[in-house]
Amino acid sequence: MTDPSVAQEPRRLLENLAARRVSLELSTLDLCFVAALGLRARTQQLTAFSEQELGDVFRDVCALVQPEAAAVARRATTAIQRLRDQRLLSRVDGAGVVRSGAYALTRLATAIVDFYSEEEALTGESLTILMRTLQASLVGLLEQARGAASEREFSERVAGPLRVTVRDLVDGIERRQRGLDLQQERFQQEIGQLLRSDWFDAVARCQELLEATTVTLRELNEVLLRDAHALVTLLEDIRELAEARGAPEVDAACHRLSEQLDRIGAWGSARQQAWSEYYQYVHRYLRDVVRLDPTRALTERLRAQLQGRAGRSFALVVAAQPPLLVPRDVTLPSERPPVERPRAERERPLAEAVPDDRERALAESVHAALDDGARTLSAVTQAVVERLPAGERFASAGRVAEAVTKLASAESAHERPWQQVDEGIWIEEWSLERETKDA
Amino acid sequence: MTATKFLTLGDAVENDEFPAVDLALRRGRHVDRDDAAWFGFLSDAADVLEPFYRRFGAELVYRADGYYYLLPTGDRLAKRHLSVAEMLVGQALTLLYLEPGTVEHGGRVRRDQVLAHLATVMGTDALVRALNPKRRRYDERVAQETVRARVADALRRLTALGFVEALGADELKLRPALLRFAEPVRAAADATGALSKLIASGELALTPLDALPEGDDDAEFDPVDADAPVESASAAVTEVAAEEPAAPVVQFDPSLFEDFGFEDVERAAADPGDTDLGEEPE
Numbered sequence A: 001m002t003d004p005s006v007a008q009e010p011r012r013l014l015e016n017l018a019a020r021r022v023s024l025e026l027s028t029l030d031l032c033f034v035a036a037l038g039l040r041a042r043t044q045q046l047t048a049f050s051e052q053e054l055g056d057v058f059r060d061v062c063a064l065v066q067p068e069a070a071a072v073a074r075r076a077t078t079a080i081q082r083l084r085d086q087r088l089l090s091r092v093d094g095a096g097v098v099r100s101g102a103y104a105l106t107r108l109a110t111a112i113v114d115f116y117s118e119e120e121a122l123t124g125e126s127l128t129i130l131m132r133t134l135q136a137s138l139v140g141l142l143e144q145a146r147g148a149a150s151e152r153e154f155s156e157r158v159a160g161p162l163r164v165t166v167r168d169l170v171d172g173i174e175r176r177q178r179g180l181d182l183q184q185e186r187f188q189q190e191i192g193q194l195l196r197s198d199w200f201d202a203v204a205r206c207q208e209l210l211e212a213t214t215v216t217l218r219e220l221n222e223v224l225l226r227d228a229h230a231l232v233t234l235l236e237d238i239r240e241l242a243e244a245r246g247a248p249e250v251d252a253a254c255h256r257l258s259e260q261l262d263r264i265g266a267w268g269s270a271r272q273q274a275w276s277e278y279y280q281y282v283h284r285y286l287r288d289v290v291r292l293d294p295t296r297a298l299t300e301r302l303r304a305q306l307q308g309r310a311g312r313s314f315a316l317v318v319a320a321q322p323p324l325l326v327p328r329d330v331t332l333p334s335e336r337p338p339v340e341r342p343r344a345e346r347e348r349p350l351a352e353a354v355p356d357d358r359e360r361a362l363a364e365s366v367h368a369a370l371d372d373g374a375r376t377l378s379a380v381t382q383a384v385v386e387r388l389p390a391g392e393r394f395a396s397a398g399r400v401a402e403a404v405t406k407l408a409s410a411e412s413a414h415e416r417p418w419q420q421v422d423e424g425i426w427i428e429e430w431s432l433e434r435e436t437k438d439a
Numbered sequence B: 001m002t003a004t005k006f007l008t009l010g011d012a013v014e015n016d017e018f019p020a021v022d023l024a025l026r027r028g029r030h031v032d033r034d035d036a037a038w039f040g041f042l043s044d045a046a047d048v049l050e051p052f053y054r055r056f057g058a059e060l061v062y063r064a065d066g067y068y069y070l071l072p073t074g075d076r077l078a079k080r081h082l083s084v085a086e087m088l089v090g091q092a093l094t095l096l097y098l099e100p101g102t103v104e105h106g107g108r109v110r111r112d113q114v115l116a117h118l119a120t121v122m123g124t125d126a127l128v129r130a131l132n133p134k135r136r137r138y139d140e141r142v143a144q145e146t147v148r149a150r151v152a153d154a155l156r157r158l159t160a161l162g163f164v165e166a167l168g169a170d171e172l173k174l175r176p177a178l179l180r181f182a183e184p185v186r187a188a189a190d191a192t193g194a195l196s197k198l199i200a201s202g203e204l205a206l207t208p209l210d211a212l213p214e215g216d217d218d219a220e221f222d223p224v225d226a227d228a229p230v231e232s233a234s235a236a237v238t239e240v241a242a243e244e245p246a247a248p249v250v251q252f253d254p255s256l257f258e259d260f261g262f263e264d265v266e267r268a269a270a271d272p273g274d275t276d277l278g279e280e281p282e
Helices: A010-019 A028-043 A051-065 A072-085 A107-117 A124-147 A151-245 A248-290 A297-306 A358-371 A377-385 A390-407 A434-438 B009-014 B018-026 B036-054 B084-098 B100-104 B111-122 B124-131 B140-160 B176-185 B191-200
Strands: A089-091 A102-105 A315-319 A409-411 A418-422 A425-428 A431-433 B058-063 B067-072 B079-081 B108-110 B164-167 B171-174
Touching: A028 A051, A028 A072, A028 A102, A028 A107, A051 A072, A072 A089, A102 A107, A124 A151, A151 A248, A151 B100, A248 B100, A248 B176, A297 B084, A297 B111, A297 B176, A315 B067, A315 B084, A358 A377, A358 A390, A377 A390, A377 A418, A377 A425, A377 A431, A390 A425, B009 B018, B009 B036, B018 B036, B018 B067, B036 B058, B036 B067, B058 B176, B067 B176, B084 B111, B084 B124, B084 B140, B084 B171, B084 B176, B108 B111, B111 B124, B111 B140, B111 B171, B124 B140, B140 B164, B176 B191
Parallel strands: none
Antiparallel strands: A089 A102, A315 B079, A409 A431, A418 A425, B058 B067, B108 B171, B164 B171
16 A cells, blocks of 8 residues: 555645545445455455355345345446455455456455444553553563664564554554544434433433443543553663664654654543533533423423513623723823924114115215216216225116206217226216206 | 632632632623633632622622623613623524533534524524614615624624633534523413513513514514514514513613614614604605
8 A cells, every 4th residue: 555654744645645546435335245245254264255255245235235126246246346446355366367266355445344343442441451562562672672682683673563563552542542532422412312302311311421431531541641651661761772772763663652652642631621521511401401491391482582472572681891991190192392483573673874865975976076077977977886886886877877967968979879987887978068957 | 609718808809810700790791610710719709799799789690500690780880781682692592502402512503503593493584674673674685694793793792791602713602601591481480470570680671672662663664574473573572561560661772773884775764753764765
């Protein structure tokens, strides 16, 4: 079947199964056929079946399961082929066409038969036996390990038994654990079924089922608590020796077994915890519901109440105190100050200042220039603006011309020549007559 | 219960469990054996805590089914009554709790199982009407969505109150406090008397819809099948027996019945007497 190394890697295992298109399709008749073969092999100590025996078994099964079926021989042929195709039945004689074949159930088929027929569940007794056998095996292996002279001898004496004998024992415990899980599930269903069918009369039987499982789980846990530690200690001793002798495969096998034992221990406590909760729930139910309502009238009345047939309506009252207000330290939020200008007088205070009568000063300057004998506009303008700051000269040139017209009469040629007065100031030239204007 | 550990209130208050248990009880939490530490504390401290809570106008109640809760009997401790959705879901959960099939799974049920059971017992139409009480006409898809949302919300609230325990996203564990929903029908005889006693003791309150006038939204819900289904539309709309003594009027918080923000096809009238708003749009 599958390589163990592959089995450790779920992804590769699944890919492998998918690539091989593994499937199982078994009808009830097929399953009964396999079960009948398995049971017959077990009771009659058969290692293989002839074709005739296979046909006989199928006929018996068919008579029981499908008595109305026709063409049984042909059905048997197709059923055998179906089982062979699904690797439940294999030919073991190797004679080919020389003679009719001999067939045996495969490991898959026997596992199916075991699942449906044996249903081994773990009990305190079986667990004790398995644990003791396991302990004895490990003690023997420890002795073998101590006595091994060479690395090869160590591997032969210890690794093989660890992989096969000890592991089979631990697997046996786990298999029975799963059996007990199934048994518990069945008990739970049975308790529900008993209450549905018998109600009050089912109380005693329900309690028996509860007690039985409770006792079993308690015993199992006691055995696990008592023996698991000793087994792990033995495995640790073997591991230390394996390390010292340089046998990594023994070390790995011990590690795997330790993990399996841990799992078994965890299973015990988890199941006991879960069952304990279930036990309490069912007991409470039996006490508070079944015993107090032996005729199941409460359910009917409650149903009527829910349907509104019980009279007036109502609602339960419950306390509804709001959560307590817990005062905390007040911390003021950091507010940003509003944007503002520094306070200042909008009106500037009055201050004394020397009057600045520029028009008059300009007129006086023009007057002085004319008095000094200037008789052209350019001469007057030049005389006035040269005393002014540079930035005011251009603007003042026009006002000089205006003042001149008030103080003298101006004449100009038809084509008035342009005359430079100052840098950047050119004016049209006038000639001036002072006396006439003054009059 | 008899206290074995705490002789004085001071001892109980100083216990590490007290703050959490006290807050939980005041918020309406029911404490049972599954809350092992809290239940143990309350069992030991019940004798000193009962008079303590009585001073707040509340009773620390222990039921033989195995749970404690705080029942406000005065005005000092805030209280509320469960909404229609919470009541319906709570009763459905109680039915599941009593169901032998649930025992198989140790009292665990799936969330969808609760809604399915509710619909089976009440009928889908009745359930939709009960949880869409203000709508005269409704879109089926929207109404069912509302039902699912209200049931989910009710489950969340009932979980907070300790009636159920959420186990992952899909599973719930039913707890013994659910039997509180069955209290009015516990007694085989004189259920009406039992109900009146529970109302008088403050355990129960009449639902607000009891006080609605005739011809309210639900009554005119759908004239086509307004007969039998409406009667069973909800426990909340059944008639009050005329001969029964008047029960205390309960002030209710309208927010308990608000629409959780789901889409309405048509809103009912704000004023029950205003029938014009109930007209089908042109």
